[in-house]
Amino acid sequence: MHWLAERLQAIPGVVAVTLGGSRARGAELPDSDWDFGLYYRGHLDAGHLRAFGHPGTVVDPGEWGRLMNGGAWWTLDGIKVDVLYRDLDVVESWAALAEQGRFEIDPLLGHLAGWPTYALAGELALGRQLTGPPLPRPQFPPVLRESAPPSWRWRAQFHRTYAEHHADRGDQRAAAAVRTRADFEEAHARLAERGEWALNEKGLLARAGLDTGVENGPATGPNPTTAVATTTAVDFTSTATAPVPLDPAGRPPGPRG
Known part of the structure; x- marks a missing residue:
């Protein structure tokens, strides 16, 4: 698939192409997906990817949200290939905020706890660069x-309390679902304490030692007032009221191409 990386690199605006997922870690199976990161500056025309003619789906930048952005889902010779757009100015801006201990958590399809903005820095850190000038490796x-840990644990504590409300009303299914979300939030807290990047929720509970069942007891951490004061990025009610100012395109502050 390295031939594909070279073709992606040739798209106008593309700065670099990386390999992520199990193949970047050297832990792939023969049928594992290929996950490419397409780092660009300025405008990216998805028409260039559609012109490749590969079977699958190609979306425009921004269609998958402000963090996941967009990309392509292809099947080539029976192998699934994912291409993920990453606006390098946006990535660098969130990485800079992470260096200050600041982050936000966005809802993301397929993720119970959401996706932290510092995961964009983690992708740079853990990916294997295939083309282009060297990218930062934070x-x-x-x-x-x-x-990060008190922020995640505040959320976990909130959801464990909410799970009890469901249980008191006899809705055990809802209670179990919300407890599971709290487990993922506690898992994020534990990995952050260890200084480990969490890019998604695959295997996250096992990495945190929470894969044997629902975590019992309330999560430790400060009260909500303290959590908001120490991490300006916490907001589980709405991502529309982000503490970091965004431009009209939904991007955090930073140089634009």
Whole structure:
């Protein structure tokens, strides 16, 4: 698939192409997906990807949200290939905020706990670059190891309390679902404490030692007032009221091409 990386690199605006997922870690199986990161600046015309003619789906930048952005889902010779757009200015802006211990959490399809903005920095750190000039490879910021765990645990504590409300009303299915969400939030907290990037929820509970069942007891952490004061990125009611100012395109502050 390295031939595909070279073709992607040739698209106007593309800065670099990376390989992610199990293949970047050297843990792939013969039928594992190929996950490519398409880092660009300025405008990216998805028509160039559609012109490849590969079977599957191609969307325009921004269709999958402000963080996941967009990409392509293809099947080539029976192998699934995912191409994920990453606006490098946006990535660098969120990475810079992570260095200050600041982040936000967006809802994302397929994720119970949501997707933290610092995962964009983690993709740079863990991906294997295939083309283009060297991209940054951030280390997990020490200040983020301090700010992220209480933020995640505040959310977990909230959801465990909410699960009890469901249980009191006899809705055990809803209670179990919300407890599971709290488990994923606690898992994020534990990995952040260890300074480990969490890029998605695959295997997250096992990495955090929470794969044997629902975590019992309330999560530890500060009260909500303290959590908001120490991490300005916490907002589980609405991502529309983000503490980091965004431009009209939904991008955090930073240089634009």
